[in-house]
Amino acid sequence: MEPLVIAWWMWVLAGVILLGIEMLTPGGFFTLFFGIGALAVGVLSLAGWQPGAPAQGLVFLALSVAALLLFRKPLLEYFKHTMPQTQVDSLVGETAVALEEIPAGGVGKAELRGSSWSARNLGESPIQLNQRVRVERIDGLTLDVRA
Numbered sequence: 841m842e843p844l845v846i847a848w849w850m851w852v853l854a855g856v857i858l859l860g861i862e863m864l865t866p867g868g869f870f871t872l873f874f875g876i877g878a879l880a881v882g883v884l885s886l887a888g889w890q891p892g893a894p895a896q897g898l899v900f901l902a903l904s905v906a907a908l909l910l911f912r913k914p915l916l917e918y919f920k921h922t923m924p925q926t927q928v929d930s931l932v933g934e935t936a937v938a939l940e941e942i943p944a945g946g947v948g949k950a951e952l953r954g955s956s957w958s959a960r961n962l963g964e965s966p967i968q969l970n971q972r973v974r975v976e977r978i979d980g981l982t983l984d985v986r987a
Contacts, residue, residue: 843892851882851896869912877904934975936985942967950983958982 858875865871881900934952942948942961950959950973961967962976963986973985 845890846885846893846896848882848885851878851885851900855879855882869915870908873908873912874900874904876907877901931975931978931983935972936975936983938967938969938971938973938985941969942985947982950985952983959985962986 855875855878858871858878862869862872862875877900880903881896884899885896931952936950936952936957936959938959939949939951939956942950942959943966944961944964946966947958947960948967950957952975958981959967959973960979960982961973962984965987967973967985967987971987973987975983976986977984
């Protein structure tokens with residue numbers, strides 16, 4: 841009885857699917873290495889390497905995990921330095937518009953850069969609907985504003 845062998849094209853298909861998943865998910869660089877491992881096993885199988893499915897699976901896992909451990913951190917560092925850094929704190933000092941009346945010390949909604957935010961009124965007087973406010977601080981997803 842011959843050992844069960846996974847066809848080369850199945851490994852290549854799995855690799856392409858995993859690489860596609862990597863492109864659709866934000867920058868974690870996890871499935872990238874498993875996609876590369878699957879493609880490598882597919883190429884080895886196409887070149888004539890035909891052990892059983894368990895050996896193919898072990899080589900796939902070994903290549904994927906080794907690549908993950910060796911190359912993920914350098915890739916993350918490289919892309920961290922090449923990507924422009926946009927800080928949410930750069931919103932401090934900008935002008936937002938109240939989308940509702942916000943009582944003194946209370947929380948309501950304000951629009952900034954086309955997005956609706958929770959806004960905490962730091963002032964001692966209420967903020968009126970459509971009043972312009974200044975962003976003084978950002979606390980998570982809440983703008984601390986003052987009229």
